[in-house]
Amino acid sequence: MNKVSKRSRQFFRALFSKMEQDDHEAVNRYLDRREKKLFYNMDPAIQKHCVNVAATVLSMVSGRPDLNQPVLVKAGLLHDIGKSQGAFTVMDRVWYVLVKKVSRRLAKKLAKPGNAGFFARLRNSFHLHIYHTEIGASIAERAGLDKDLIYLLRNHHNHCLASQSEELAILLKADELN
Numbered sequence: 001m002n003k004v005s006k007r008s009r010q011f012f013r014a015l016f017s018k019m020e021q022d023d024h025e026a027v028n029r030y031l032d033r034r035e036k037k038l039f040y041n042m043d044p045a046i047q048k049h050c051v052n053v054a055a056t057v058l059s060m061v062s063g064r065p066d067l068n069q070p071v072l073v074k075a076g077l078l079h080d081i082g083k084s085q086g087a088f089t090v091m092d093r094v095w096y097v098l099v100k101k102v103s104r105r106l107a108k109k110l111a112k113p114g115n116a117g118f119f120a121r122l123r124n125s126f127h128l129h130i131y132h133t134e135i136g137a138s139i140a141e142r143a144g145l146d147k148d149l150i151y152l153l154r155n156h157h158n159h160c161l162a163s164q165s166e167e168l169a170i171l172l173k174a175d176e177l178n
Helices: 001-017 022-032 033-040 044-061 068-078 091-100 103-108 117-142 147-155 166-177
Strands: none
Touching: 001 117, 022 033, 022 068, 033 044, 033 068, 044 068, 044 103, 044 166, 068 147, 068 166, 091 117, 103 117, 117 147, 147 166
């Protein structure tokens, strides 16, 4: 039941979320000009999710000078930039979650880049969900972002590597909580 309530909360957040003034202030506080451009290329619902992840990261690293807090917060704000490479709706995301629940293999088989028409857009949303970590890391590399930040973006769903990096484990947990 916990996963159902989490997914329901995510769905309604995505439907009704919007960036508030304090969200924009947080973006301005932590991101430079290049990073803000990447952030604002994302869909507003994804922007809000990323702001929430960054806020959770901040609460998790408070009082931890051993961690690279600026890079972790930037990673929270930018972790889903790979999803900015196509147009898809909240309902496209719902379809992806439902199909993936039935069969991860089917979701991966359906994933193809493209945007023309309903099914192409849906297949593109599957592609972006599955490969957004690598797409986002490539975007960050082309923008010349910090290598530690790129590592976190590329691996923010990699549970295996999380045991080797406390910073990655924190980002992964903050993303899962939001």
